[in-house]
Amino acid sequence: MPIILRAHHLLCFLGFRGLGYSKEFVENFKSIYKRVYLENSHIKIVSFPDRICRCCPNLTAAGCRFEEKVKMYDEKVMELLKVYGLSDLEDVLPSEAYSALKKVLPQQLESICRTCEWFVLGFCRESFYRKDLWKNG
């Protein structure tokens, strides 16, 4: 079974530096990061709370506290993935997703993330401008 992943979390992996909302969140994030980003395990790309959200203090019974905003990030990433070569997001290899994202201008990725509270740290923005984008890409 593919791992269910919110689309914009593909971008969050790129700028991950071990920081997060809580200790539990970071531990859980690291384990999904390892499986998806480092081991290239199959994913299903969605726009609703995923296994990363499960350990986030911002997740309530009604969904993410910032659901409206993050859903918009997801939808923009999903649209770009489709435009740049992925017709089906149900069962995707992360390597395929990052090959598609490599074709997207860094400024386009930046514009998705600008309203995120983590954006000001600069790690994510910096990662969008890396030549390789993804270490396996």
Ligand code: SF4
């Ligand atoms: S700025 Fe926020 S949404 Fe964008 S990649 Fe970084 S952590 Fe994720």
Ligand code: SF4
């Ligand atoms: S802030 Fe929202 S989208 Fe981000 S990890 Fe937490 S619950 Fe998920």
